[in-house]
Amino acid sequence: MKRHLLSAADLTREDAELVLTTAEEMRSLADRPIKKLPALRGRTVVNLFFEDSTRTRISFEAAAKRLSADVINFSAKGSSLSKGESLKDTALTLEAMGADAVVVRHGASGAPHRLAHSGWVRSSVVNAGDGTHEHPTQALLDAFTMWRHIGESKPGGLEGRRVAIVGDVLHSRVARSNALLLRTLGAEVTLVAPPTLLPVGVETWPVETSYDLDAVIPKADAVMMLRVQRERMNAAFFPTAREYSRRYGLDGRRMATLQDHTIVMHPGPMVRGMEITADVADSARSVIVEQVTNGVAVRMAVLYLLLGGSEPAVGGDE
Amino acid sequence: MCAQPSPARQEASSQPPAGGRTVLDDRDIARALTRISHEILERNRGARDLVLLGIPTRGVPLAARIAERIAAVEGYDVPVGSLDVTMYRDDLRLKPARTLLPTEIPQGGIDGKVVVLVDDVLFSGRTIRAALDALNDVGRPSAVRLAVLVDRGHRELPIRADFVGKNLPTSLVERVKVSVAGPDSPDDADAVTIEDATS
Numbered sequence: 001m002k003r004h005l006l007s008a009a010d011l012t013r014e015d016a017e018l019v020l021t022t023a024e025e026m027r028s029l030a031d032r033p034i035k036k037l038p039a040l041r042g043r044t045v046v047n048l049f050f051e052d053s054t055r056t057r058i059s060f061e062a063a064a065k066r067l068s069a070d071v072i073n074f075s076a077k078g079s080s081l082s083k084g085e086s087l088k089d090t091a092l093t094l095e096a097m098g099a100d101a102v103v104v105r106h107g108a109s110g111a112p113h114r115l116a117h118s119g120w121v122r123s124s125v126v127n128a129g130d131g132t133h134e135h136p137t138q139a140l141l142d143a144f145t146m147w148r149h150i151g152e153s154k155p156g157g158l159e160g161r162r163v164a165i166v167g168d169v170l171h172s173r174v175a176r177s178n179a180l181l182l183r184t185l186g187a188e189v190t191l192v193a194p195p196t197l198l199p200v201g202v203e204t205w206p207v208e209t210s211y212d213l214d215a216v217i218p219k220a221d222a223v224m225m226l227r228v229q230r231e232r233m234n235a236a237f238f239p240t241a242r243e244y245s246r247r248y249g250l251d252g253r254r255m256a257t258l259q260d261h262t263i264v265m266h267p268g269p270m271v272r273g274m275e276i277t278a279d280v281a282d283s284a285r286s287v288i289v290e291q292v293t294n295g296v297a298v299r300m301a302v303l304y305l306l307l308g309g310s311e312p313a314v315g316g317d318e
Numbered sequence: 319m320c321a322q323p324s325p326a327r328q329e330a331s332s333q334p335p336a337g338g339r340t341v342l343d344d345r346d347i348a349r350a351l352t353r354i355s356h357e358i359l360e361r362n363r364g365a366r367d368l369v370l371l372g373i374p375t376r377g378v379p380l381a382a383r384i385a386e387r388i389a390a391v392e393g394y395d396v397p398v399g400s401l402d403v404t405m406y407r408d409d410l411r412l413k414p415a416r417t418l419l420p421t422e423i424p425q426g427g428i429d430g431k432v433v434v435l436v437d438d439v440l441f442s443g444r445t446i447r448a449a450l451d452a453l454n455d456v457g458r459p460s461a462v463r464l465a466v467l468v469d470r471g472h473r474e475l476p477i478r479a480d481f482v483g484k485n486l487p488t489s490l491v492e493r494v495k496v497s498v499a500g501p502d503s504p505d506d507a508d509a510v511t512i513e514d515a516t517s
Contacts, residue, residue: 028422032455033457312414
């Protein structure tokens with residue numbers, strides 16, 4: 001049975017498009033006076049965050065609450081996790097409390113997989129970012145944003161669209177999930193980064209790679225900038241920040257070479273002046289704020305499809 | 319959407335209705351909708367403050383047709399929308415999560431308006447109960463009325479229709495299939511048929 005959402009690779013094209021069409025309906029809720037639906041009444045969603053996060057946690061919390069679920073927030077700081085409790089004991093606690101879904105973010109790649117397949121909990125597990133591995137709901141909200149802007153909001157709309165993902169691919173779970181999901185949806189993905197910031201084995205990904213940003217972006221329909229994750233860097237990956245932003249940052253001059261319909265995206269948090277300049281981030285092409293709005297709708301769709309019925313409608317196999 | 323609690327409803331969009339007994343053909347349906355439109359106007363004393371909300375999928379084209387007829391009679395375009403009740407259904411937890419259908423509330427909302435819910439078949443009444451709950455989250459109409467093409471009886475809740483195209487006595491083993499041509503199903507022929515589900 002499909003119960004979990006651990007990787008963007010778990011989603012078939014039908015699953016992914018079902019999430020996107022469902023998200024479209026969820027998004028229309030934002031225009032109504034009462035922003036609440038009864039679908040998950042009486043269900044409990046636990047946000048289990050071992051790593052700091054603002055937008056993802058708030059987004060999941062808002063999504064679960066708009067579907068009338070009960071939400072328990074559990075963060076590593078201020079809990080027994082800081083006293084040395086193991087993932088297993090935390091999971092058993094959650095199970096004893098009767099959680100229907102666990103949304104987990106963890107610094108270690110594979111932690112959500114462990115939680116889902118260890119038999120410690122019976123609830124659905126949703127990966128909200130694990131180490132440098134995956135962040136499937138971010139990929140879904142990015143795809144949803146593209147779908148609305150360059151995909152005509154219909155199934156198959158992203159077929160053949162060109163997406164450039166630029167920056168610190170090595171440390172980015174967003175890049176991996178996006179590459180997998182966009183490929184599933186038929187888009188062509190090009191990763192642009194200095195050689196030191198491309199992961200080992202990137203040639204096995206379903207993507208093109210390039211070291212030259214100026215050559216790639218004039219053809220792109222969407223340009224996604226990634227944050228340089230300094231907190232995960234324990235070596236020198238590029239000489240200076242200034243050199244990085246000159247070669248791989250998106251500034252006004254480069255933005256002028258984009259096609260008219262091309263959108264600029266960023267999963268956040270942004271470092272203005274590093275990978276993206278303020279005038280680009282605040283320009284009319286930028287859909288960065290909309291990505292956050294869409295995040296709530298997409299997470300509502302995922303929670304609804306996993307928990308709303310007697311059995312989940314999307315997700316990976318047991 | 320209370321014709322059958324079974325997947326039979328899903329098949330109903332396939333056309334032409336194979337087998338079964340046709341109880342309403344396209345001209346019967348056209349006459350019934352014309353009469354319903356007049357009854358709505360009579361009851362409401364005109365088209366002012368009316369909002370028609372179709373329940374997806376087949377209530378939506380039916381609502382659009384009633385609006386056309388009202389416009390022809392009164393020269394006034396009644397706002398038409400759709401109301402998806404999926405998340406408000408009492409059997410939501412009994413089946414795999416279902417695909418949501420579009421909800422479109424017309425500009426101007428429903429507050430203080432007379433909302434006419436439009437559906438194809440009235441059966442157990444559970445869909446209409448769900449629709450009333452869904453309306454509650456959208457606004458506060460001054461009144462809610464119900465128009466259905468077919469009332470097949472077997473109510474499980476204290477709900478009745480204000481405007482009925484045809485009362486159709488059925489047994490529980492029969493299936494009532496409605497097909498209506500609409501924007502999403504342009505090839506469907508207009509027809510209401512009854513099939514014996516036991517065969």
